[in-house]
Amino acid sequence: MELKKLVSYIKMYWKTSVVYKLSFMASIVISPLMLLMTFFIWKAVFSTADVIKGYTFEDIIAYYVIGMLVNHFIFNMVGNALQDKIISGELTDDLLKPFPIFGQLLASDIAERAFAFFVEVIPVFIISFFIFKLQVTFYVFFFLMSMILAFFLNFMIGYLMGLLAFWISKIESMQWLMFLGIRFLSGEHIPLEFFGQGFLFVSRFMPFYYIRYGVIQVYLGKFGIIGSLQFMFIQLVWVIILFYLIKLIWSIALKRYGAVG
Numbered sequence: 001m002e003l004k005k006l007v008s009y010i011k012m013y014w015k016t017s018v019v020y021k022l023s024f025m026a027s028i029v030i031s032p033l034m035l036l037m038t039f040f041i042w043k044a045v046f047s048t049a050d051v052i053k054g055y056t057f058e059d060i061i062a063y064y065v066i067g068m069l070v071n072h073f074i075f076n077m078v079g080n081a082l083q084d085k086i087i088s089g090e091l092t093d094d095l096l097k098p099f100p101i102f103g104q105l106l107a108s109d110i111a112e113r114a115f116a117f118f119v120e121v122i123p124v125f126i127i128s129f130f131i132f133k134l135q136v137t138f139y140v141f142f143f144l145m146s147m148i149l150a151f152f153l154n155f156m157i158g159y160l161m162g163l164l165a166f167w168i169s170k171i172e173s174m175q176w177l178m179f180l181g182i183r184f185l186s187g188e189h190i191p192l193e194f195f196g197q198g199f200l201f202v203s204r205f206m207p208f209y210y211i212r213y214g215v216i217q218v219y220l221g222k223f224g225i226i227g228s229l230q231f232m233f234i235q236l237v238w239v240i241i242l243f244y245l246i247k248l249i250w251s252i253a254l255k256r257y258g259a260v261g
Contacts, residue, residue, distance in 0.1 A: 031068060031072075031120070031124045031127075032124075032127050032131070034068070035064070035065060035068065035124075035127075035128065035131075035132065038061075038064050039061060039132070042057060042060050042061060042064075043057065046060070052194075053191065053193045053194050054193060055191060055193070059220070060191070061132055062132075062134060062135070062220060063191055063216055063220070064189070065124075065128045065132055065134055066134075066143075066215075066216045066219045066220070067187075067188060067189070067212060067216050068124060069121050069124055069125055069128075069147075070147055070150065070211075070212055070215050070216060071188065071212070072116055072117075072120040072121050072124065073113055073116065073117060073120075073121050073147050073150075073151060074113070074147070074150050074151045074154040074211060074212075075113070075116070075154075076109045076112075076113070076151075076154060076155055076158050077158070078105050078106075078109055078155055078158040078159050078162060079158040079159065079160075079161035079162035079175055080162070080175070081105055081108075081162070082101070082105060082159060082162030082163065082165065083162045083164075083165040083171060083175070085101070086162075086165040086166060087165055087169060102159070102246070102250075105159070106155060109151075109155055113151060137219060137220070137221055138221065139218055139219055139220075139221050139228060140219070142218050142219075142225075142228040142229075142232070143215065143218050143219040145232060146214070146215045146218045146228070146231065146232050146235065147215055149210075149232055149235040149236060149239060150210065150211045150212070150215045150235065152239045153207060153210055153211050153235060153238055153239050153242065154211045156238075156239060156242035156243060156246060157182065157207060157208075157211070157242065159246055160242065160245065160246060160249070161175055161178055161179075163246070163249050163250065163253055166253040166256055167253075167256070182208050182211075183212075185203060185206060185208040185209070186208040186209065186211050186212035186213055187203075187209075187212055187213030187216070188212050191213065192209070192213050207238045207242065210231070210234060210235045210238055214231050214235075217231075218231060218232075
């Protein structure tokens with residue numbers, strides 16, 4: 001994959017993201033409402049206890065707020081995009097282009113999430129800072145690096161889900177179930193400790209742990225400096241593993257696609 005071509009595609013998709021900025025702006029209104037709803041739900045839960053599974057009320061609100069920031073940054077629809085290209089036959093035209101489909105979809109997501117960082121992540125952070133007294137910690141730099149790695153890891157996972165369309169023509173329901181499962185296993189709404197230490201231990205051996213839950217813990221300073229660096233190293237290892245897994249499955253899938261086409 002040529003870096004210059006990737007950058008040119010990112011610039012092109014950035015312009016597209018700016019054109020459709022209204023869809024991003026809507027989240028600025030929706031996100032605070034979701035935060036308020038969550039605030040009152042957890043307020044009721046903590047009305048009978050000061051600490052639950054090692055989390056105070058302030059901790060759990062910080063967890064959810066940081067989780068929302070991570071969600072805005074790593075979100076992608078690459079699985080659906082790839083699926084649509086495979087099923088519609090559009091992939092045939094993409095294969096003739098000088099830039100690989102993987103790079104095209106990656107450039108599109110980088111541009112979209114870069115734009116989202118300014119119109120979704122930063123506004124939600126500012127709102128949370130003033131309304132929910134979100135603390136700016138020493139680990140912000142580690143958090144940003146970890147969040148970037150989480151973006152690439154989540155992209156790889158989404159791309160792998162999209163590759164299923166080479167073998168299964170009706171995969172919308174399966175993708176939706178997988179999507180819900182990933183959100184659950186990555187601790188999107190509830191910290192993984194709430195499901196027991198055994199569940200938390202096992203989750204460390206799955207990539208989903210490294211796209212949300214762990215990234216949030218980096219921001220909260222739960223891992224410390226050395227632990228945060230180790231966490232990011234494991235994130236990078238997972239990105240590399242999934243990248244080569246994609247290459248392997250892609251080569252097998254193309255042979256099938258060529259035979260069918």
